[in-house]
Amino acid sequence: MGKDSKPKEAAKKGKGKQPSSGEEEKTSKGKGKGGKSGDELGTCTYVKARHILCEKQGKINEAYKKLQDGWLGNGDKVPPAEFAKVAAEYSECPSGKKGGDLGWFPRGKMAGPFQEVAFGTPVGATTAPFKST
Known part of the structure; x- marks a missing residue:
């Protein structure tokens, strides 16, 4: 999982129902303008992430268990x-x-809890489920 040479600014905001829980996997990070590379994740201006979004806690727990059983x-x-x-x-x-x-998305584009996890998770890591808006 390497860095892309240029981060894309196209981020999509969620529409429709608000999720009550999600799970996020950060796949890579980007420098962006003024950002730093390396292990200083707090200084990234862009990240690239994947997530699994479920409204019901039981469903996200089932998905997370599948990831735990296979790899985590x-x-x-x-x-x-x-x-x-x-x-x-x-x-x-x-x-x-x-x-x-x-x-890819910059700071300020996603909901607070999701953004905090996305920018605070090491590259390639998968987090436990967490609640977001």
Whole structure:
């Protein structure tokens, strides 16, 4: 999972129902304007993320268990293609059809809790489910 040479600014805002929980996998990070590369995730101006968005806690727990059983329980990172399969199966967001891929987005474009997790998660890591708006 490497960096893309140029981050894309096309981010889609969610429409329709507001999710009560989600799961996020950061797939890579970008420098953006004025950002720094390296391990200083707090200084990134753009990130690229995937997510699985579910309104019901039970459904997101089921999706997360599938990721845990396959990879996370062994301390492995979830391969992007496998995360995409789980997202396509469980996500209630239109991005689920694209494997949960949200593309590149800058700070300030996503809801507070999601943005905090997206910019604070190490590259390639999958977080536990969390509540977002």
